[in-house]
Amino acid sequence: MRYWAHSDRNGLAEDHPQARWQLLRDHLRVVGASAAGLARLACPQDEGFIAAAKAAGLLHDFGKYSAEFQELIRGQRGRAEHSGYGAALAGQAKAWEIAFAVAGPADSSGSRVGRI
Numbered sequence: 001m002r003y004w005a006h007s008d009r010n011g012l013a014e015d016h017p018q019a020r021w022q023l024l025r026d027h028l029r030v031v032g033a034s035a036a037g038l039a040r041l042a043c044p045q046d047e048g049f050i051a052a053a054k055a056a057g058l059l060h061d062f063g064k065y066s067a068e069f070q071e072l073i074r075g076q077r078g079r080a081e082h083s084g085y086g087a088a089l090a091g092q093a094k095a096w097e098i099a100f101a102v103a104g105p106a107d108s109s110g111s112r113v114g115r116i
Helices: 024-042 045-059 069-075 083-103
Strands: 004-006
Touching: 004 024, 004 069, 024 045, 045 083
Parallel strands: none
Antiparallel strands: none
């Protein structure tokens, strides 16, 4: 199955030979790279900020991978949520980062060496 980010601006069907639909994977990669590039211009020494900007770009439309959104973009549904999925994934990633920072890495016995 092809997952779409954007339909053709002229309303052409996805199978029309002149249609210009944008694949979701391409859209996410372009936005991620653009966000990282802008972050690098703003804060060239802050690799964490640049990585976070890239991740935000990659995740911003992740919910478009849902069946509901793909039905919406094909005109088979009236509404579909998509914006909350990427935010939820980013929140989960941040929660894991915080948990690891608090618990610390495992030592040779498998016990966690707390950092905080």
